[in-house]
Amino acid sequence: MSIHAHLHRYGGLRVVRFDDETKADGKFPPPDQAAWYVGTTFNGESFGDTFARFMKAVDTTRVTTLVIGYWGASHDRSCTYPVELLAEAADSFPALRALFLGDIVGEESEISWIEHSDITPLFTAFPGLESLEVRGASELRLEPVRSDRLQTLRFESGGLPAEVVRAVAASDLPNLRYLDMWLGEENYGGNATVADLAPLLSGERLPALRHLGLENSEIQDEIAAAVASAPVVARLKSLSLAMGALTDRGAEALLAGQPLTHLDVLDLRHHFLSDAMMQRVEAALPGVEVDLSDQQEPEDEDWFFIEVSE
Structure with missing residues (x-):
């Protein structure tokens, strides 16, 4: 079975999408009253560009809840892994308490194909983090x-x-x-x-x-x-x-x-x-x-x- 629906609510808040089709001058809810989905689309702009536009459009100092969506794959020229970007921008997210990393559905990538990096820096960058959820585990460290x-x-x-x-x-x-923890099966890397x-x-x-x-x-x-x-x-x-x-x-x-x-x-x-x-x-x-x-x-x-x- 694959996952076919994006999150509609997270951390008790309604998810508001900010993707490569979102206009930066649009009307947005107060930053602390939404769970902000930030992601790109296949053949869209790079995740890094979408994330940069999001930071300019929304007062991130008031954002408490982030949902990171599709960021591409290693074979995409525009692939930008989100952990490094998040860690570098940590000072701009002093109120962040909840993070979902990988709200990616089957039409974007099967769960076993979602490529990650080392997520350890998130704990140093966001010492106030109360909730961390991660989907996908390929190359996860x-x-x-x-x-x-x-x-x-x-x-x-x-x-x-x-x-x-x-x-x-x-x-x-x-x-x-x-x-x-969804431990999975050995064919897909679940060797615990x-x-x-x-x-x-x-x-x-x-x-x-x-x-x-x-x-x-x-x-x-x-x-x-x-x-x-x-x-x-x-x-x-x-x-x-x-x-x-x-x-x-x-x-x-x-x-x-x-x-x-x-x-x-x-x-x-x-x-x-x-x-x-x-x-x-x-x-x-x-x-x-x-x-x-x-x-x-x-x-x-x-x-x-x-x-x-x-």
């Missing part, structure tokens, strides 16, 4: 970081590199409350293992974490087995193992592990559980909102597929 302000961190991908998972696990994020997740599952570096999503994974059964005894689970309000290749084996491990009745939400959407196992999961978790929608059947009897890959 991250070093361990420290942030006292970050509360939400999300990665949407068809294959999240193990190096990125390990960097998140080694980061110092004492106020992170919401962590969501359960061992790479171990520091996250211990919870030692994440004292404030209340939601954990380890999703869209071809090793969802192994992850479920690890989560079943993970110390971090005891402090969570919601847990998501959705979008992946979860089978009865993984669900059995969850039921045999630590109690999950303290959760408000358990999201297992897009799964390969049998009807009998679905009934067992629901019966074992009274009072928990369990999402068992989108039941799948394996293709060719033994191919269990994730929801979002290419």
Whole structure:
């Protein structure tokens, strides 16, 4: 499955587009009352030129929320990767609190084709950042970081590199409350293992974490087995193992592990559980909102597929 719709709202604000067709002298809402989409189009002007026009047209000192859209690909002469531009312009965005990097839909680029760079400079450039969400993971790089302000961190991908998972696990994020990672499959670069997740599952570096999503994974059964005894689970309000290749084996491990009745939400959407196992999961978790929608059947009897890959 591909993603076919751009964000309409982000960070509680309506998304307002500024792309290569936007007139810089147009009428815009107050800068702090919109989530500003900045992006170009295929064969349009360079992202750098669009971003420069945006900075002239909008009082960026009042912008709190940015959504970065299509910026091109390495084979485009006009491709300009956004992280360097954002870091260089950081002084012009003192109020920035939320950033979505890669609001790119399938008609622009499949999720596995979205090309990134090193996103580590964002944490230095924007120490007040409270939410960072990234779509796509090709060439994505991250070093361990420290942030006292970050509360939400999300990665949407068809294959999240193990190096990125390990960097998140080694980061110092004492106020992170919401962590969501689409781990993907190895064919698209998703080579993280359960061992790479171990520091996250211990919870030692994440004292404030209340939601954990380890999703869209071809090793969802192994992850479920690890989560079943993970110390971090005891402090969570919601847990998501959705979008992946979860089978009865993984669900059995969850039921045999630590109690999950303290959760408000358990999201297992897009799964390969049998009807009998679905009934067992629901019966074992009274009072928990369990999402068992989108039941799948394996293709060719033994191919269990994730929801979002290419």
